[in-house]
Amino acid sequence: MNLSDLHKHLPSLNNVTEISRITKGFSFDNKYFLYENSETPHYVLRTAPLKQMQKKQSEFNVVANVFDRGVRTSKPIQFGAIESPREVSTPFCRGQIRGYFNGTVPEEFWRLYALYTAMIIFGTVTWTLQVIPEQLQSMLGRIRIVLDDHQNFEKCIPKWFTS
Structure with missing residues (x-):
């Protein structure tokens, strides 16, 4: 994952100035901290294979529902699919x-x-x-x-x- 690909595919994150991979956790998703000119991450980006899209959409919807009910959790901001890197x-x-x-x-x-x-x-x-x-x-x-x-x-x- 690099900044130019991130900005190209997720223009709403054009303010991101640094990306660092997260190697902790139990999921097999690729996870990244996204920074906006600070030492504290502003976003967490999760990526997964396209074949898992329906499952990940369901997970995103659950987190959005929990957030909407006022439970303290990360705010889900966007869900989508990007063509495989091979095509990009x-x-x-x-x-x-x-x-x-x-x-x-x-x-x-x-x-x-x-x-x-x-x-x-x-x-x-x-x-x-x-x-x-x-x-x-x-x-x-x-x-x-x-x-x-x-x-x-x-x-x-x-x-x-x-x-």
Whole structure:
């Protein structure tokens, strides 16, 4: 997570001047403190995979409901989805992956990445047809990109990582 991506996708947070990752807690979400020219964090940003969107929307609604009832808790300010970083910035994605593995990405990661990516293709089409059929062409375009990235899954490491 960097400031330019944050400002691009969440313009309401343009006053944020610093981001620091939070490594404490029990959730698997990525969490960040956001600062506005101070030593005290002004916001907490949580990010999660897009496939968890409905669950996270429910969690957000619960926190909003608790806050609206006057219970002392963090004020929820915004919920939304941002397209995957791959579509926004391949250098950012490469940096995220290399950073996670301290520079050396194990081959096993790429085998699992390719397997999981291939496994969700059919389910993605089915889900799109049932939930947002008007976006089928867009989803098929994304699938074509994934197939091209992996050379129809003859390669585990996608082109965007090695180019």
